[in-house]
Amino acid sequence: MVRGRTGRFARIQPFGIDKVAAAVGGDPDVLRMENLDTDIAPPPSAIIATRDAVGNKAANSWLPFTGTLALRQAVAHRLRQQTGLSYDPRSEVVITGGALAGMLSVLLATVDHGDEVILTDPTYAGMINRVRLAGAIPVFVPLMVSGxxxxxxxxxxxxxxxxxxxxxxxxxxxxxxxxxxxxAEWGAVRDACLHADCWLLYDAAMDRILFDGLPYRHPASFPELAPHTITMGGVSKNYRMIGWRVGWVAGPPEVMGDVALAAIYNTAVASGFNQAGVLAALTNSDDGITGAVREWQSRRDLVTDELAGLPVVVPEGGWSLLLDAEALGMRAPELSRRLLVAGRIAATPMTAWGQDVAPRYVRLVYATEPVERLRGIGARVRAALEGPEPVRGFGPATA
Structure with missing residues (x-):
């Protein structure tokens, strides 16, 4: 008999999202807040360019392995606007099969077995477990709630x-x-990077989804952080192009050669058709981001207003917020079950999304339900808190 599971997977847990989704089935009355999706359309120019590329011989090729030069140039131009730095599109930018594929390539290029990688708690489970897949050890810094x-x-x-x-x-x-x-927090990150003489791996997947007029800040715009920063970006969130699975990595040339090798031997090349669509999204002024952010903020505001008085932490950007189950006297999987059974809300417990802080919470994604359907969410949540005990075994028992 073939030997069992490798040690690499001993501490890797599922997201928990799929269990919640399976419990929902196709019930149209349930608010779908368990998965990080959005109903806001991608840029029309990206859809047109992708369709036009299908059947184009140049887009149906393995080459170039690290992405088309035009797309790498567009990424370098965008990063220059954000950081003030000039990135060589040939040696400092690599196109990847999504930002998360790029993240694993970056980790393979920067960490060895037993090295430590610092993350916040909570943080995206996909980040935590890619650290583990690369053989490194996640070290969690708990976020605190202030104001x-x-x-x-x-x-x-x-x-x-x-x-x-x-x-x-x-x-x-x-x-x-x-x-x-x-x-101030970026300053603390800078100090930590300089003290450790380590890399800063910056996931910029949602970097433009900022609320309440918060200013944009790229860490590489700090002069002392620039040599330490490797940026991983993509179009899934900002541009609402989840299905395209195209991202990029940009950083100092001394590490980007290894990032390119890791990406090539992992995924070979990002889709040529989809690269054409991404290029259109990055180079067309009508990208729809401003309007999308305005809509996402209106949904956040509605949800936080209706949940006023409950232990919700207000997000300053992005697509989701967290509700503290333990402050409500129960564990997160139990709250997830109650929300689904009595509140008709699908929400994922954050059991695998950190160490000490994350397991207290369930996540509510407000990016995929329109305001019209989100209205009344406060009554739904309170019905879940006040209603009868859910049927045991229904919905996600664990993450």
Whole structure:
């Protein structure tokens, strides 16, 4: 008999999203807030360019492995606008099969077995488990709630640094919290990176989804952080192009050669048809992001207004917010069951999304339901809290 599971998967847990979705089935009355999707359409120019590329011989090729030069140039141009830095599209930009495929390639290029990677708690489970797949050890810095918002404690971040720290992996706005790092927090990240002499791996997948007029800040715009920063970006969230699965990595040339090798030997090449659509999205002024952000903020505002008085942490960007189950006297999987049975809301428990903080919470994604359907969510949630005990075994028992 073939030997069992490898040790690599010993601490890797499922998202939990699929169990909640399966429990919903096709019930149209349920608010679908369990998965990070959106109903706002991609840029029309991206759809047209993708369709036009189908049947184009150049788009139906393995080459170039690291992405078309035109798309790498567009990414370099965008990063210059955001950071003030000039990225060589040939040696410092790699196109990947989505930002998350790029993240694994970056980790393979920057960490060795037993190295430590610092992340926040909560953080996206896909980030945590890619660290583990690369053989590194996640070290969690708990986020704290201050004034109803998520904040990073500089002292806790500094204390997490050790001789084994090889990278800090952050997202802003973050999933699932919607935490946006402010300048003081970025300053603490800079200090930690300089002290550890480590990489800053920056997931910029939602970087333009900022609420309440918050200013944009790319960490590479800090002069001392620029040599340490590797940016992973994509079009799934900002541009609402989830199905395209095209992203990019940009960073210093001394590491990008290894990132390119990891990407080539992992996925070979991103879809040529979809690269054409992504190029159109990045180079067309009518990308729809401003309007989409306005709509997402209106949904966030509605949900947080209706849940006023409940232990909700207000997101400063992104597509989701967290509701504290333990503050309501129960564990997150139980709250998830109650929300589905009595509130007709699908929400994922954050059991696998951190260490000590995340398991307290369930996530509510407001990006995929229109305002008309979100109205009344406060009554739904309170019905779940006040209603009878859910049927045991119904819905997600664990993450």
């Amino acid at each position: 109803g918002r998520w904040r990073l404690d500089p002292a806790r971040l500094a204390a997490a640094v050790s001789a084994r720290t090889r990278a800090i992996l952050l997202m802003s706005p973050a999933m699932p919290t919607g935490h946006v790092l402010n300048d």
